[in-house]
Amino acid sequence: xxxxxxxxxxxxxxxxxxxxxxxxxxxxxxxxxxxxxxxxxxxxxxxxxxxxxxxxxxxxxxxxxxxxxxxxxxxxxxxxxxxxxxxxxxxxxxxxxxxxxxxxxxxxxxxxxxxxxxxxxxxxxxxxxxxxxxxxxxxxxxxxxxxxxxxxxxxxxxxxxxxxxxxxxxxxxxxxxxxxxxxxxxxxxxxxxxxxxxxxxxxxxxxxxxxxxxxxxxxxxxxxxxxxxxxxxxxxxxxxxxxxxxxxxxxxxxxxxxxxxxxxxxxxxxxxxxxxxxxxxxxxxxxxxxx
Numbered sequence: 001x002x003x004x005x006x007x008x009x010x011x012x013x014x015x016x017x018x019x020x021x022x023x024x025x026x027x028x029x030x031x032x033x034x035x036x037x038x039x040x041x042x043x044x045x046x047x048x049x050x051x052x053x054x055x056x057x058x059x060x061x062x063x064x065x066x067x068x069x070x071x072x073x074x075x076x077x078x079x080x081x082x083x084x085x086x087x088x089x090x091x092x093x094x095x096x097x098x099x100x101x102x103x104x105x106x107x108x109x110x111x112x113x114x115x116x117x118x119x120x121x122x123x124x125x126x127x128x129x130x131x132x133x134x135x136x137x138x139x140x141x142x143x144x145x146x147x148x149x150x151x152x153x154x155x156x157x158x159x160x161x162x163x164x165x166x167x168x169x170x171x172x173x174x175x176x177x178x179x180x181x182x183x184x185x186x187x188x189x190x191x192x193x194x195x196x197x198x199x200x201x202x203x204x205x206x207x208x209x210x211x212x213x214x215x216x217x218x219x220x221x222x223x224x225x226x227x228x229x230x231x232x233x234x235x236x237x238x239x240x241x242x243x244x245x246x247x248x249x250x251x252x253x254x255x256x257x258x259x260x261x262x263x264x265x266x267x268x269x270x271x272x273x274x275x276x277x278x279x280x281x282x283x284x285x286x287x288x289x290x291x
Contacts, residue, residue, distance in 0.1 A: 001142055001261055004028025004036035004079070005245075007234040008252045009216030014043050014058075018066075022073060024254045029077040031256040035142050037082045039214040039234075040150050040175040041096070044086070046214070046230075050222045051126040059088035067099055067107055075105030080140045082147060084173040086127070087112070096128040098147045098173055100138045109138035113149040114158065121179060121225050124151075135161035143168035143261065146207070150174045153194070153211070157285065159201035164274075168261060170201060174213040177230035191231055199241040206239045206268040208259050215250055239267040 006024040010017050021043075025036050041047075043066060047055045060066055066085055074081040080103055087097035096113035112131030116124045135158055137144035146167025152158045153172050162170060176194065178187045202209040215232035235246040236257045245257045268274065284290055 002032045002034050002256050002258045003210055003236065004031070004033030005210070005212055005234050005236070005247065005253070005255045005257065006036065006038050006042075007212060007215055007232055007247050007254075008039070008042075009230075010042070010045050010214060010218065012045055017043055018069070025070075025073060025079075025081065026077065027254050028256050029079050033079060033256050035080045035082070035140075035145075037171055037210055037212045038084060038173060039212045040084045040173040041086060042084055042173075042214070045218050046175045046228065048124045048127060049121045049218070049220045049225070049228065051123050052221075055127070056088075056094065059086045059094050061089075062087050062097060062099055062110060063107060067101065071101050071105035071107070074101040074103060078103050080108070080142050080145075082145070082171055082173065084149065089129075093129055094127055095131060096124065096149055097131075098149055098171075100140060100145055100147060103141055108140045109136075111136075111138065111147045111149070113152060115151040115155055117151045121220060121228055135165060137162055137165050137167040146170045148172050150176060153198055153201075156201060156204065159205055159207075163205035163207055167207060168264070169208040169210060169259070170198075170205070172198065172209070172211040174211055174234075175230065176213060177228040180226040180229060187231075191233060195233065195235065195246075198235075199237045199243070202237040202239055203241040203271075204273060206264050206271065206273065208239055208244075208264070209235075209237045210257075211235055211237075213247075215248075215252060239264045240271075 081101040083099040087095040100108040102108040114131040118125040146162030219227040236244045
């Protein structure tokens with residue numbers, strides 16, 4: 001299967017971002033992409049740097065304007081498309097939601113981000129209610145997609161549960177970067193940990209991992225921090241953690257990466273982690289902490 005990656009910078013005008021996304025989606029589709037993955041909250045700037053009630057005006061229903069607009073494009077191009085939207089579910093109830101659009105333009109399914117951070121410059125708990133759809137792959141014409149979102153990347157349990165539910169690959173729309181006061185050494189440690197953790201999910205589950213991050217600098221509207229330099233480095237890893245492609249740190253990029261969907265079965269036969277799991281001894285994983 002050929003997977004289209006869209007790593008781009010975002011502007012303050014939603015229409016500018018959407019128009020650029022459409023052109024980039026068309027570009028990878030023209031190169032044969034069957035599945036196209038976009039970055040987290042791709043329609044706008046990463047607004048969670050501040051807590052501002054007016055920002056809730058950016059949210060939209062699902063189905064809604066974005067699913068209609070991108071759905072029409074997916075149908076035109078004959079692709080499966082992974083979106084990342086700010087969902088308005090009901091008055092006062094909002095989610096960070098990934099939506100998968102099928103080749104015919106319909107909604108194949110959605111995933112609501114389960115792990116919600118609350119850190120300086122990442123005040124997501126102000127905006128998003130934790131997801132309630134669980135870790136269930138979304139069935140599409142190109143396979144079962146284990147879609148997770150950004151902060152979910154750090155949790156091996158999320159990747160494992162997607163794999164156990166039959167995911168054919170893991171997909172992570174992402175918005176993560178550096179705060180400029182960190183040292184260069186610390187920045188490299190953070191980036192390295194981000195890549196290693198996701199490559200570890202690929203290895204532990206015998207699955208391809210597709211991680212798509214934004215790039216570019218976005219200032220902090222409150223001026224309390226120096227803003228975020230999103231670190232790009234979108235990548236595709238194979239089921240043994242091998243890097244099949246990795247994007248640049250700072251440049252906008254589109255890329256088509258071809259993966260062999262049969263590799264997971266081959267790797268799992270050699271490394272039978274699922275066979276040897278001690279499920280009889282894992283019950284304490286459901287506890288917050290072991291006293």
